[in-house]
Amino acid sequence: xxxxxxxxxxxxxxxxxxxxxxxxxxxxxxxxxxxxxxxxxxxxxxxxxxxxxxxxxxxxxxxxxxxxxxxxxxxxxxxxxxxxxxxxxxxxxxxxxxxxxxxxxxxxxxxxxxxxxxxxxxxxxxxxxxxxxxxxxxxxxxxxxxxxxxxxxxxxxxxxxxxxxxxxxxxxxxxxxxxxxxxxxxxxxxxxxxxxxxxxxxxxxxxxxxxxxxxxxxxxxxxxxxxxxxxxxxxxxxxxxxxxxxxxxxxxxxxxxxxxxxxxxxxxxxxxxxxxxxxxxxxxxxxxxxxxxxxxxxxxxxxxxxxxxxxxxxxxxxxxxxxxxxxxxxxxxxxxxxxxxxxxxxxxxxxxxxxxxx
Numbered sequence: 001x002x003x004x005x006x007x008x009x010x011x012x013x014x015x016x017x018x019x020x021x022x023x024x025x026x027x028x029x030x031x032x033x034x035x036x037x038x039x040x041x042x043x044x045x046x047x048x049x050x051x052x053x054x055x056x057x058x059x060x061x062x063x064x065x066x067x068x069x070x071x072x073x074x075x076x077x078x079x080x081x082x083x084x085x086x087x088x089x090x091x092x093x094x095x096x097x098x099x100x101x102x103x104x105x106x107x108x109x110x111x112x113x114x115x116x117x118x119x120x121x122x123x124x125x126x127x128x129x130x131x132x133x134x135x136x137x138x139x140x141x142x143x144x145x146x147x148x149x150x151x152x153x154x155x156x157x158x159x160x161x162x163x164x165x166x167x168x169x170x171x172x173x174x175x176x177x178x179x180x181x182x183x184x185x186x187x188x189x190x191x192x193x194x195x196x197x198x199x200x201x202x203x204x205x206x207x208x209x210x211x212x213x214x215x216x217x218x219x220x221x222x223x224x225x226x227x228x229x230x231x232x233x234x235x236x237x238x239x240x241x242x243x244x245x246x247x248x249x250x251x252x253x254x255x256x257x258x259x260x261x262x263x264x265x266x267x268x269x270x271x272x273x274x275x276x277x278x279x280x281x282x283x284x285x286x287x288x289x290x291x292x293x294x295x296x297x298x299x300x301x302x303x304x305x306x307x308x309x310x311x312x313x314x315x316x317x318x319x320x321x322x323x324x325x326x327x328x329x330x331x332x333x334x335x336x337x338x339x340x341x342x343x344x345x346x347x348x349x350x351x352x353x354x355x356x357x358x
Contacts, residue, residue, distance in 0.1 A: 023167040045358040046295055046322030048082035054329035060093045074119045076331050081357025084170055086124035086324050092135045098151040101158045113168045122170035128152055131198045153227035164232035171236040174224050177201045180213045218260040225263040240268040240297045245284035270298035273312040285319055295322035
């Protein structure tokens with residue numbers, strides 16, 4: 001009897017310590033229109049948050065000292081209805097030299113993957129970040145375009161080698177908002193899009209050299225995707241882009257041209273709907289409906305009301321297969337306790353996002 005009781009207690013403890021949601025790989029459906037769970041074919045709708053870190057920081061800047069807080073944030077995002085969290089891997093965190101990874105950072109990434117798995121969350125791993133200009137390694141800026149692409153391919157090969165087969169990995173996003181422009185006078189050579197001290201935009205080429213933008217984009221996407229496929233033949237690959245069709249209605253998707261898109265598995269585009277421009281924004285989204293699943297990988301009521309934002313989400317459903325917004329490191333009650341107007345608006349948004357979760 002005592003042995004039976006001990007065994008029962010042991011088994012119950014094992015059961016309740018397991019993650020509440022078993023993760024299985026996600027793939028694109030056979031007809032190429034949706035995401036499905038690989039083993040059973042059940043439709044999967046990505047829904048979640050970009051999690052850069054606590055507001056004003058980057059996750060990797062404090063993940064050694066504040067791991068308990070990170071665990072709390074992952075559990076909170078799960079409670080808010082997320083099934084995917086987009087994390088931003090900074091190149092200087094992982095690379096010590098053009099062909100040298102940092103073992104301690106790779107170990108921490110492995111721990112992050114396990115945390116996501118145990119919380120029942122998939123990760124959108126967005127790489128090659130250089131969000132803090134002060135942290136850009138001198139060796140990287142000394143490389144020409146060929147050397148820079150080679151280092152970026154090495155980054156992705158080693159990240160994919162470490163992550164392949166892990167159930168928490170949803171996709172590899174090659175880079176956040178790459179651009180192909182020659183820098184203007186006074187601009188950083190490789191970076192752009194400065195916002196409150198962060199540089200979220202990065203050039204993949206700073207000289208055209210007689211090439212078309214689509215030609216450069218295709219060559220870059222091909223080189224990085226092939227580096228991943230050398231070690232991981234299955235995990236989905238994408239690249240998160242700025243929807244230039246929001247600015248220029250006739251703009252074509254450079255990184256999702258037919259030549260570049262054949263090296264990717266789905267479209268990731270960043271949409272912040274604008275006040276009184278819902279029709280135009282939906283028309284811009286339609287540009288990215290190219291026969292592959294579309295994820296709105298960044299979105300938030302930054303330039304419109306909450307009501308307009310809710311309408312944008314609903315009206316985008318015929319095109320989009322997933323939506324990823326933002327979590328700033330505070331729960332709804334924590335935002336409600338603050339007196340700032342922005343906290344009240346964020347709390348309202350999080351309530352909406354939780355209620356709409358699939």
